[in-house]
Amino acid sequence: xxxxxxxxxxxxxxxxxxxxxxxxxxxxxxxxxxxxxxxxxxxxxxxxxxxxxxxxxxxxxxxxxxxxxxxxxxxxxxxxxxxxxxxxxxxxxxxxxxxxxxxxxxxxxxxxxxxxxxxxxxxxxxxxxxxxxxxxxxxxxxxxxxxxxxxxxxxxxxxxxxxxxxxxxxxxxxxxxxxxxxxxxxxxxxxxxxxxxxxxxxxxxxxxxxxxxxxxxxx
Amino acid sequence: xxxxxxxxxxxxxxxxxxxxxxxxxxxxxxxxxxxxxxxxxxxxxxxxxxxxxxxxxxxxxxxxxxxxxxxxxxxxxxxxxxxxxxxxxxxxxxxxxxxxxxxxxxxxxxxxxxxxxxxxxxxxxxxxxxxxxxxxxxxxxxxxxxxxxxxxxxxxxxxxxxxxxxxxxxxxxxxxxxxxxxxxxxxxxxxxxxxxxxxxxxxxxxxxxxxxxxxxxxxxxxxxxxxxxxxxx
Numbered sequence: 285x286x287x288x289x290x291x292x293x294x295x296x297x298x299x300x301x302x303x304x305x306x307x308x309x310x311x312x313x314x315x316x317x318x319x320x321x322x323x324x325x326x327x328x329x330x331x332x333x334x335x336x337x338x339x340x341x342x343x344x345x346x347x348x349x350x351x352x353x354x355x356x357x358x359x360x361x362x363x364x365x366x367x368x369x370x371x372x373x374x375x376x377x378x379x380x381x382x383x384x385x386x387x388x389x390x391x392x393x394x395x396x397x398x399x400x401x402x403x404x405x406x407x408x409x410x411x412x413x414x415x416x417x418x419x420x421x422x423x424x425x426x427x428x429x430x431x432x433x434x435x436x437x438x439x440x441x442x443x444x445x446x447x448x449x450x451x452x453x454x455x456x457x458x459x460x461x462x463x464x465x466x467x468x469x470x471x472x473x474x475x476x477x478x479x480x481x482x483x484x485x486x487x488x489x490x491x492x493x494x495x496x497x498x499x500x501x502x503x
Numbered sequence: 504x505x506x507x508x509x510x511x512x513x514x515x516x517x518x519x520x521x522x523x524x525x526x527x528x529x530x531x532x533x534x535x536x537x538x539x540x541x542x543x544x545x546x547x548x549x550x551x552x553x554x555x556x557x558x559x560x561x562x563x564x565x566x567x568x569x570x571x572x573x574x575x576x577x578x579x580x581x582x583x584x585x586x587x588x589x590x591x592x593x594x595x596x597x598x599x600x601x602x603x604x605x606x607x608x609x610x611x612x613x614x615x616x617x618x619x620x621x622x623x624x625x626x627x628x629x630x631x632x633x634x635x636x637x638x639x640x641x642x643x644x645x646x647x648x649x650x651x652x653x654x655x656x657x658x659x660x661x662x663x664x665x666x667x668x669x670x671x672x673x674x675x676x677x678x679x680x681x682x683x684x685x686x687x688x689x690x691x692x693x694x695x696x697x698x699x700x701x702x703x704x705x706x707x708x709x710x711x712x713x714x715x716x717x718x719x720x721x722x723x724x725x726x727x728x729x730x731x732x733x734x735x736x
């Protein structure tokens with residue numbers, strides 16, 4: 285399969301999947317936990333937060349990458365923060381314009397995207413060292429990974445905590461919601477469960493790969 | 504250069520740093536202004552719709568809404584009229600909404616109240632009927648109360664049975680005849696008392712205090728003008 289794809293496409297795909305899978309910000313690097321635990325009480329909130337973060341991450345990665353040769357290394361962190369804060373302000377206004385109900389639901393956590401360590405981490409570790417094209421692909425991959433992670437948390441918490449998904453009732457009126465799931469502790473429970481699932485899966489894959497590698501050597 | 508500083512990496516001159524930071528800050532400023540200007544109308548429209556929806560909810564028979572300021576000197580002023588081009592409130596003014604039914608008669612008055620709840624300030628919008636001098640109900644503007652406990656104030660049947668709540672003015676019109684008070688669950692004895700939800704006493708108290716404070720401040724100012732408010736202007 286990979287032979288058919290041109291080398292460049294594979295590279296770009298690899299760069300994208302880096303964030304979605306191998307270095308998933310939430311489940312592998314365990315970054316950005318503040319919004320991940322606070323706003324994921326419903327699937328809609330989680331996806332909106334994912335989109336808002338994606339916007340900030342991608343725009344700031346592009347700008348940092350474009351300006352990377354201009355920014356003196358002594359003031360780089362200050363510069364990144366200014367750039368990130370700018371796009372957070374932009375997204376803040378955009379969400380207010382789209383839906384006030386959503387703005388109220390996400391509350392202070394929109395402004396707090398500015399201190400999401402994942403975004404500053406990407407600007408410092410990746411965007412400042414790579415050309416704009418690659419930086420944006422990497423940022424999009426990370427955003428997708430983060431949004432998937434938030435959605436995984438939000439969906440489980442909404443299903444168990446309210447008996448609904450995207451506001452649609454799943455179990456009928458007799459369902460007694462697990463209120464703890466929409467409270468802060470529920471966020472930790474669900475995150476812990478997902479981390480367990482992902483690490484078990486990762487180990488299982490590793491073991492399978494090792495077994496295959498051993499078989500290939502024997503052959 | 505044989506001294507130790509010669510081995511340090513070259514420093515960027517301060518002027519270059521200031522220039523770069525200044526340029527980037529200016530660029531970011533432009534982006535923010537553009538975003539603010541671009542979304543301003545949509546945001547204002549959204550806010551207006553949200554308020555109207557809340558007012559229609561607490562004054563169900565209302566068909567149209569007129570916004571007023573009750574000024575500190577006792578006069579009323581329509582929002583957007585009389586010099587104040589924008590909706591910025593004059594100092595000391597209290598904003599309220601007069602809801603009119605389909606015949607243009609005053610159906611009820613709605614105003615915001617706020618008080619400290621369990622997690623954060625609970626902001627509510629409550630209605631007041633001039634004819635009966637009662638508060639028929641309230642809605643939440645913003646609240647961060649615990650889901651499943653404090654947020655029951657708008658769904659708990661026993662709590663909602665506290666309404667309509669007596670909020671009659673004293674004969675001189677200077678304050679409420681009886682202070683609106685939240686009492687412990689099951690001990691409500693008067694129509695101006697609110698029976699708290701067991702387990703959510705703090706949030707229940709916040710509702711009572713929010714209505715009481717806002718009503719004490721606003722209703723005496725409105726009372727002399729009730730006749731002019733009666734018909735839709």
